[in-house]
Amino acid sequence: MKQNHFLYIILLLLLHGCAQIVTPTGGPRDVTPPAVVKEQPPQSTTNYSGKSIRLTFDEFITLNNPLENIIFSPPLTTAPNYKIKGKSLVIEWKDTLLPNKTYNVILSNAIKDYTEGNELPIYQYAFSTGDEIDTATIRGTIFDAETREPQKDIFIFLYDQFEDSLPILIQPQYLTKSKADGSFRFKNISDGEYKIFALKDINSNLRFDLPGEGIAFLDEPVRTEQEDTIELSFFTEDHQRFQITPLSVNRNGEYRFKLNKPSVFPEKNSLRLLISNDLEFYSEWGTVGDTLTLFTTPLSEDTASIEITIPEYQFIDTLILTPYKPISTGLWGRTATPPPAQVSALHAGSLYQPLTLLFDPPITPTPNLPFTLISKDKESEDTTFHTLTTEEPLMRLLPVEYPFEPGKEYTLLFRDSLFQGYHGRMNDSIQIRFKMKTERDYGSLSILYRFENQDCSYIVELLDSKGKVVNRQILTVSQRLNYEHLTPGNYKVRIIFDRNHNGKWDTGNYLEKIQPERILLHDSQFTVRGFWELEEEIEVR
Structure with missing residues (x-):
């Protein structure tokens, strides 16, 4: 008996040693959105007079902002x-439906599965209160008028009348929403012509009644099944008065201002000191013209006044500068010590742009600024001593004139x-190293622009791979532009059709029937290689 008991214990130990506990993997993650498996009444039902519909899905679901993402059209x-009832969505309404009308119910990202949150991108259900289901369609795309980016979740309206006041006064006859790629499609609508209008409906009333609501429209009606591509240019009307407002900056002698509209021609703007005549200042506009920074020497009076003039907006105002009040920090209320004056180099190594020192903050230089220059090639290394000279009282940029x-x-x-920075701090020792480029590090691009319409001005911009404007010119006739000394890379061309010849892009106005100025982002990408010349031709129609 004892021997049998001992064998039983040994067997249990062996079984325990062989057993392994493994956590179930659960399989791959579910990425499939819910699917409709039953419709009540069935899809394309006619002569329907009920007050509800039920859509049943193949799994449990949740609603995603139904007031925004479920559309009834009309x-x-x-x-x-x-x-939500089990796996079904029940939609009920109190309205009396229009007679002999096809209704579309569009679910646009309105349904998610309960477990993983997978969205059903689009689903459309149709029924009719009359004997037939309408079958006509209209489709198109909507892009931002200025950036040419596709616009998603924009309402597209159709009206079977053509008065200009319709989008302002009444709701549309049909509506849908644009997808992520900017495309939109009306299905199951009555055959005929329509006024088309697009709206970013901020207050959710399906009317264009707020000045900040983005819109798009066409000058002519659209027709069902038309072959021409419908393209809408989305824009926001400009009803704002030009303003410039101060921004908070915690740095002595620095004042920043925000423009509610960018200044396209900052070189034409002017600043004039009105009070505090001993004040020296340096102005700097942001890269897109929507900010202005002023660097000043310390104020000797309570305030200083600077008159600013911006001709493109017929704007004249006075900027008031007040003395800097340092913010105390730490337990004992000590003020933060400003950092040393910093110096960095712009265009280091460039053959065609001068090496320029950038000071942060600006400095109050002495007339002579000595520096040591070490030059090196494969055969030798030379050390020479030089001096930069300037008579500016306050300096942000200083070119280094030397034949590198x-x-x-x-x-x-x-x-x-x-x-010495204007706050009194000095710089630490500075070392700037670079290698000069050669002609082989640059390429050139030559483009012949042929304009079909010679009565328009064209703002022609050459963009680098990051979308930065590297060259901007205004043309009125067909001609060739030569872009020299380009850094190798990919470039594109953007052309603004400047109808009013003011040198900048202008938005539209609906009631004045003014479309935003057209922008053409050319399809081709031009690859510039070092020590290489590329010739191209662009026809603009």
Whole structure:
């Protein structure tokens, strides 16, 4: 008996040693959105007079913002009621439906599965209160008028009348929403012509009644099944008065201002000191013209006044500068110590742009600024001593005038305490190293622009791979432009059709029937290679 008991224990130990506990993997993640498996009444039902529909899915679901993402077309007067019952969505309404009318119910990202949140991108259900289901369609795309980016979740309206006041006064006869790629489609609508209008409906009333609502429209009616592509240019009307407002900056002698509209021609703007005549200042406009920064020497009076003039907006105002009040930090209320004056180099190594020192903050320089220059190539290394001269009382940028040789390596050395920022802090020692480029590091692009309409001005912009404008010119006739000394890479061309010849892009106005100025982003991408010339031709129609 004892022997049998001992064998039983051994067997249990062996079984325990062989057993492994493995966590179930659960399989791959579910990425399939819910699918409709039953419709009540069935899809394309005619002569329907009920007050609800039920859509049953193949799994449990949740609703995603149904008031925004479920569309009735034609729209209902009062919002329907949405209920989840098991795996079904029940939609109920109190409105009396129009007679002999096809209704479309569009679910646009309105349904998610309960477990993983997978969205059903689009689903459309149709029924008719008459004997037939309408079958006509209209489709198109909507893009931002200025950036040419596709616009998603924009309402597209159709009206069977053509008065200009319709989008302002009444709800549309049909509506749908644009997808992520900017495309839209009306299905199951009555055959005929329609006024088309697009709206970013901020207040959810299906009317264009707020000045900040983005819109798009066409000058002519659209027709069902038309072959021409419908393209809408989305824009926001400009009803704002030009304003410039101060921004908070916690740095002595620095004042920043925000423009509610960008200044396209900052070189034409002017600043004039009105009070505090001993004040020196340096102005700097942001890269897109929507900010202005002023650097000043310390104020000797309570305030300073600077008159600013911006001709493109017929704007004249006075900027008031008040003395800097440092913000205390730490337990004992000490003020933060400003950092040393910083110096960096712009265009280092460029053959065609001068090496320029950028000071942060601006400095109050002495007339002579000595530096050491070390030049190096494969055969030798030379050290020479030079001096930069300036008479400016306050300086942000300082070009280094020197005949740097292609292909050579250089090091610039500036001793410490040479540059004094306007806040009184000096610089640490500075070392700037770079290697000069050669002609083989640059390419050129030549483009012949042929304009079909010679009565328009064209703002022609060459963009680099990041969309930055590297060249901007205004043309009125067909001609060739030569882009020299380009960094190798990919470039594109953007052309603004400047109807009013003011040198900048202008938005539209609906009631004045003004479309936003057309922008053509050319399809071709031009690849510039080093030490290579590329010739192209663009026809603009």
